[in-house]
Amino acid sequence: MTTQQLHAVPPAASLRSRLAWAVSDSLVLSGRATRHLLRNAELMIVSTMLPLAQLIVFRYLFGGAIETGSVNYASYMIAGLIVISVGFNASNTSVSMANDLAEGIVDRFRSMPMVSTSLLTGHVVGSLARHILSMTVIVLGGLAVGFRPQAGVREWLAAAGLLLIFATTISWLSVIFAVLTKSVEGASGLSLVLVFVPYASSAFVPTHTMPSVLQGFANNQPFTPLIDAVRGLLLGMPVGNDAWIALAWWSGLLVVAVPLAGLLFRRRTSA
Numbered sequence: 539m540t541t542q543q544l545h546a547v548p549p550a551a552s553l554r555s556r557l558a559w560a561v562s563d564s565l566v567l568s569g570r571a572t573r574h575l576l577r578n579a580e581l582m583i584v585s586t587m588l589p590l591a592q593l594i595v596f597r598y599l600f601g602g603a604i605e606t607g608s609v610n611y612a613s614y615m616i617a618g619l620i621v622i623s624v625g626f627n628a629s630n631t632s633v634s635m636a637n638d639l640a641e642g643i644v645d646r647f648r649s650m651p652m653v654s655t656s657l658l659t660g661h662v663v664g665s666l667a668r669h670i671l672s673m674t675v676i677v678l679g680g681l682a683v684g685f686r687p688q689a690g691v692r693e694w695l696a697a698a699g700l701l702l703i704f705a706t707t708i709s710w711l712s713v714i715f716a717v718l719t720k721s722v723e724g725a726s727g728l729s730l731v732l733v734f735v736p737y738a739s740s741a742f743v744p745t746h747t748m749p750s751v752l753q754g755f756a757n758n759q760p761f762t763p764l765i766d767a768v769r770g771l772l773l774g775m776p777v778g779n780d781a782w783i784a785l786a787w788w789s790g791l792l793v794v795a796v797p798l799a800g801l802l803f804r805r806r807t808s809a
Contacts, residue, residue: 584630585668589623589676596742597683604743609773612684616676617769618741621761623672624705625732628712631665635716636725639806658713658799665709666702673701688774697771700781704764704788708732710795717802736761740769760787 596619601611638657677685689697711732716725738752739745739761745753756762764784770777 585627585671586675588626589619589672590679592619592622593676593679593683600742606744609775610684610686612680613686613773614769615742616680616685617765617772618736618739619676619680620673620701620768621704621739621765622733622736622741623676624669624701624708625734625736627665627668627672628708628732629726629729630668631661631709631712632716632725632729633722634664635661635713636719636722639716640722658710658803661713662706662709665712666705669705669709673705687772689772693771693774696781697768700764700767700771700784700788703785703792707788707792707795710792710799714795714799714802717799717806735759736765740765760784760791763787 593615596615597612601615604611606614635658638661687694712729715728719725719728739756739759741761745756745762748756763780764787767777767780767784769775770780
C-alpha cells in the first residue's frame with residue numbers, strides 16, 4: 539500500500555462518504571487532544587494561572603501610571619489580555635504538534651486508513667479548548683479587579699465571534715509553525731512571534747502615545763483592529779470600521795492557513 543493510499547479515503551467512496559470519514563477522524567483526534575489537556579496539569583496551569591498573573595501585574599503594577607481617558611484601566615486592558623493569552627497558548631499548540639511529529643505517532647497514524655489532516659484538526663480543536671478556557675478566566679478575573687462591561691447580548695456575541703475566528707486562525711498558524719520546524723524547540727521559538735507582536739498594539743496603551751515609527755506599525759498590523767473592536771464592543775464604545783478590518787484580516791489569514799497547513803503536513807510526512 540502506498541503512502542498516498544494510506545493518507546486518503548478509498549477512491550470509490552462518494553463525496554458524502556469522504557466528508558463523513560474526515561469528520562469522524564477529526565472527532566476522534568479532537569477527543570484525543572482534549573483528553574491531553576484535561577490530563578496535563580502543566581497545560582491547565584498555563585491556560586489558567588498565566589492569564590491571571592498577567593491580569594494582576596498589569597492591573598496593579600502598571601495600571602495606576604497609564605492614562606486611558608474616561609475608561610478605567612482594568613476595563614481598557616481586558617481585550618488586549620484576551621488576545622495575548624491566545625498567543626501564549628499558541629506556543630503550547632506548536633509544541634504539542636511538534637512532539638507528535640518527533641515521537642513517531644504520525645507514522646502509526648499513516649499505517650491506518652484515515653484522513654491524514656485530521657491530526658491537524660484535532661490539535662486545532664484542543665487548542666481552541668485552551669483558548670476558550672483562558673478567555674473565560676481573564677473575563678472572570680477582570681470582573682473581580684474592576685472590569686465593567688457595558689455590552690448587551692449582541693455586542694457579546696459579536697465580540698465572541700471575532701475572538702473565535704481569531705483563535706481558530708492562531709491555532710492553524712501554530713500548527714504551521716510546528717510543521718515548518720524540525721524540532722520541538724524550534725516550534726516553540728517560532729511561535730513566540732504570536733506572543734510578542736500583540737504587545738506592539740493597542741493592547742495596553744493607546745497607540746497615539748507611542749513613538750511615530752512604532753505607532754505606524756501598531757496601527758497597521760492585524761492585532762490592533764481586533765483589540766480595538768473587542769474593547770469597543772465590550773465597553774459600549776464606538777467601533778467604527780475596526781470590526782470589519784479585524785474580520786478581513788483574520789478570516790483572510792484563516793482561508794490561507796488551513797490549506798497551507800494541510801499541504802505542508804503532507805509534504806513533511808511523505809518525505
